[in-house]
Amino acid sequence: MTDRLAQQLGFLREAEKLKSVYRATALPDQSRRENSAEHSWSVALYALILQDQAGEGVDIARAITMLLLHDLVEIDVGDVPIHAQGGSAHSSAAVKEAEERAAARLFGLLPEGQAEQMLAIWLEFEGGVTPTALYARALDRVQPVLLNHAGGGGSWREYDVSFDQLEERVGVKVARGLPALWQAVREHVKPWFVSHGKA
Amino acid sequence: MTDRLAQQLGFLREAEKLKSVYRATALPDQSRRENSAEHSWSVALYALILQDQAGEGVDIARAITMLLLHDLVEIDVGDVPIHAQGGSAHSSAAVKEAEERAAARLFGLLPEGQAEQMLAIWLEFEGGVTPTALYARALDRVQPVLLNHAGGGGSWREYDVSFDQLEERVGVKVARGLPALWQAVREHVKPWFVSHGKA
Ligand SMILES: [Ca+2]
Numbered sequence: 501m502t503d504r505l506a507q508q509l510g511f512l513r514e515a516e517k518l519k520s521v522y523r524a525t526a527l528p529d530q531s532r533r534e535n536s537a538e539h540s541w542s543v544a545l546y547a548l549i550l551q552d553q554a555g556e557g558v559d560i561a562r563a564i565t566m567l568l569l570h571d572l573v574e575i576d577v578g579d580v581p582i583h584a585q586g587g588s589a590h591s592s593a594a595v596k597e598a599e600e601r602a603a604a605r606l607f608g609l610l611p612e613g614q615a616e617q618m619l620a621i622w623l624e625f626e627g628g629v630t631p632t633a634l635y636a637r638a639l640d641r642v643q644p645v646l647l648n649h650a651g652g653g654g655s656w657r658e659y660d661v662s663f664d665q666l667e668e669r670v671g672v673k674v675a676r677g678l679p680a681l682w683q684a685v686r687e688h689v690k691p692w693f694v695s696h697g698k699a
Numbered sequence: 700m701t702d703r704l705a706q707q708l709g710f711l712r713e714a715e716k717l718k719s720v721y722r723a724t725a726l727p728d729q730s731r732r733e734n735s736a737e738h739s740w741s742v743a744l745y746a747l748i749l750q751d752q753a754g755e756g757v758d759i760a761r762a763i764t765m766l767l768l769h770d771l772v773e774i775d776v777g778d779v780p781i782h783a784q785g786g787s788a789h790s791s792a793a794v795k796e797a798e799e800r801a802a803a804r805l806f807g808l809l810p811e812g813q814a815e816q817m818l819a820i821w822l823e824f825e826g827g828v829t830p831t832a833l834y835a836r837a838l839d840r841v842q843p844v845l846l847n848h849a850g851g852g853g854s855w856r857e858y859d860v861s862f863d864q865l866e867e868r869v870g871v872k873v874a875r876g877l878p879a880l881w882q883a884v885r886e887h888v889k890p891w892f893v894s895h896g897k898a
Pocket of ligand 1: 539570571640
């Protein structure tokens with residue numbers, strides 16, 4: 501086996517650990533929480549299926565790559581639920597720093613050249629500036645909304661989330677990449693908040 | 700919400716069920732079996748990371764799409780383990796027929812046009828003729844080998860698999876798409892079979 505292949509297989513073996521990182525969101529049947537590996541599959545599938553929603557300059561294949569890679573850092577850092585600590589924990593400087601160290605370690609397992617290439621894609625996603633990153637980030641945010649809705653509330657119940665908080669913590673970020681999609685999803689989920697006295 | 704978007708979100712919601720289809724292969728720490736959604740994420744990641752192994756004519760983005768979609772039919776049919784019934788169950792005509800019905804139902808949830816497009820990609824994967832399909836199929840077969848090896852034998856123990864059976868049921872198919880990769884992986888896993896009296 502070449503060194504290069506050994507490094508690549510070492511990275512892929514390390515990536516298996518993402519299957520043991522659990523998120524706040526549960527499966528629609530509420531049988532268990534979703535893990536970050538299967539979540540990554542879901543959002544990559546969203547990127548494929550909802551591609552006609554993408555605005556100009558979005559590279560769908562690159563968005564899918566971003567979404568396959570985006571949560572690997574959770575192997576070291578864990579998932580920080582978006583509604584935890586009143587919505588403040590998710591984007592704290594400490595979490596961001598820990599994720600950057602994790603990205604350096606994990607992508608650093610890959611051969612030279614490929615390591616830098618994958619890290620650059622992860623950083624583009626994190627930066628959230630390019631049309632492709634905005635598209636990918638919007639999908640990463642909207643899938644848990646639809647999962648919670650399909651599951652009769654899910655983590656909205658657990659964290660006692662109101663419609664305004666959903667709009668503020670999630671909606672504005674989805675709308676940044678996919679404004680029309682957020683309008684539609686917003687109307688779709690609003691009745692749940694109304695009927696639970698949270699809107 | 701437009702009918703088109705409602706159909707797409709209906710498909711994505713149905714796809715969530717793949718997270719509840721469990722495979723013969725366990726996670727490396729043997730804590731639980733792998734499900735088909737997180738397996739799909741793994742093999743898509745393999746397609747991304749091992750792309751320098753791909754031969755001429757392989758379209759990596761299309762291979763990733765194939766691998767995101769390839770197991771959805773298991774929502775209706777379940778996973779048929781490769782080593783079950785002496786290796787004969789996996790490609791039986793009855794299983795193939797059931798999978799084709801499942802593909803028609805599942806991709807049929809999508810809007811017209813997109814349904815046919817996704818079904819065509821699934822059929823290309825199933826056909827296993829194009830360079831892209833051969834690449835994707837090889838990765839789909841090699842990931843469980845590496846998972847079993849990482850997990851101290853995994854489903855090889857359960858189904859009492861010999862090195863020759865691995866070569867015959869899995870190796871020849873991996874080698875069809877990725878001959879050099881199979882040579883390397885073969886040498887990498889052989890010691891396990893030797894030390895367990897199975898080679
Ligand atoms: Ca995510």
